[in-house]
Amino acid sequence: MPLTRKAYRAAILHSIADPAEVGIEASYEYFEDGLLVVDDGKISAVGHASELLPTLPTDIEINHYQDALITPGFIDTHIHLPQTGMVGAYGEQLLDWLNTYTFPCESQFGDKAHADEVADIFIKELLRNGTTTALVFGSVHPQSVNSFFEAAEKLDLRMIAGKVMMDRNAPDYLVDTAESSYVDSKALIERWHGKGRLHYAVTPRFAPTSTPEQLTLAGQLLTEYPDMYMQTHISENLKEIEWVKELFPERKGYLDVYDHYQLLGERSVFAHGVHLCDDECARLAETGSAISFCPTSNLFLGSGLFNLPMAEKHKLNVGLGTDVGGGTSFSLLQTLNEAYKVMQLQGARLSPFKSLYLATLGGARALRLEDRIGNLRPGSDADFLVLDYNATPLLSYRLKQSKNIAETLFVLMTLGDDRTVAQTYAAGALVHQR
Incomplete structure (x- = not known):
């Protein structure tokens, strides 16, 4: 049998609940140095690289991305x-x-x-x-x-x-x-x-x-x-x-x-x-x-x-x-840019974590597919993205000023577009490479 297990190392972020229901802090998981493990088109593990690396076979292929964020598709x-x-x-x-x-x-x-x-x-x-x-x-x-x-x-x-x-x-x-x-x-x-x-x-x-x-x-x-x-x-x-x-x-x-x-x-x-x-x-x-x-x-x-x-x-x-x-x-990044403005015009705020939820897990829930897509939990389909922090000169410069993942996420949603998507994976297969 060919080895179909692969791992992807980068910052990793995904929604696990609706911020409107559980509050912002409980709505997401973020791993600053994270690892995503994929087996046969499904996610088998996600977590801190330091904890997961020792559990993997020494010959596993690891794609390591610098200055990048992995999110669900x-x-x-x-x-x-x-x-x-x-x-x-x-x-x-x-x-x-x-x-x-x-x-x-x-x-x-x-x-x-x-x-x-x-x-x-x-x-x-x-x-x-x-x-x-x-x-x-x-x-x-x-x-x-x-x-x-x-x-x-x-x-x-x-x-x-x-x-x-x-x-x-x-x-x-x-x-x-x-x-x-x-x-x-x-x-x-x-x-x-x-x-x-x-x-x-x-x-x-x-x-x-x-x-x-x-x-x-x-x-x-x-x-x-x-x-x-x-x-x-x-x-x-x-x-x-x-x-x-x-x-x-x-x-x-x-x-x-x-x-x-x-x-x-x-x-x-x-x-x-x-x-x-x-x-x-x-x-x-x-x-x-x-x-x-x-x-x-x-x-x-x-x-x-x-x-x-x-x-x-x-x-x-x-x-x-x-x-x-x-x-x-x-671009759903550009769509979220507009969503933020629609809320502003009504005197409401749209947090970056609610935005992430709408574009991923919220969409999956709307489609009754949250057990398969919309997050990076083990057992989910390996549909995920690699977002490039250096996609444009302005994005690169702006993100160097970022103090935390909330700010980084918001900047990706206001300045990001198709150029920000370095790679797109569907069922564990690379289906787009910029």
């Missing part, structure tokens, strides 16, 4: 594969932006060559930015999901994706039907869900683009496959919320539409939630549903400021999302 709980080609599109709020840029861009994904090309670019961007797991919207075309999963499977990545269900209020060239969306989704589930480290998400785009018949069938899929994910959008934009009220006048509000069609649950992730009320947060928490906080996108599209303290009050699971192409960066 980042988890992006909301992103759109087909919008890669229109990221950074100018000048619109949500509904106009969809019609002007998004729908035309998504129309190309029935073509396998195009879908394959974008899937390749998309996955390389994720890994370059240190994202090892993402919850991904495809387009309305099954091919978008097939291309994405084929590319992810080759690298043994833990990824979740689904074909968009959309049977109204979109261009004719981009709608399915309630029945076809059910049949296509079912075929994709049978082909991909649970294959390797891949999972499927039932994906109604958002309430305005699905008829009651389609939402009923989305709920039926979740009943037929109880371990399935569900992803959609909610309360992103005030005009969108008014539109939902017009389309579903019989429902109490936006969340109640999804609730009525039985789309809330332990693996349901709702993107944005900028304009949720207290009752809606309570209902999401009660059903075990999660929110994906997408600060870059919410600022870029002028949608509003997500109320993280309200979510914390209700113990609602929250992950972080880049929402490319509404968001303008694949």
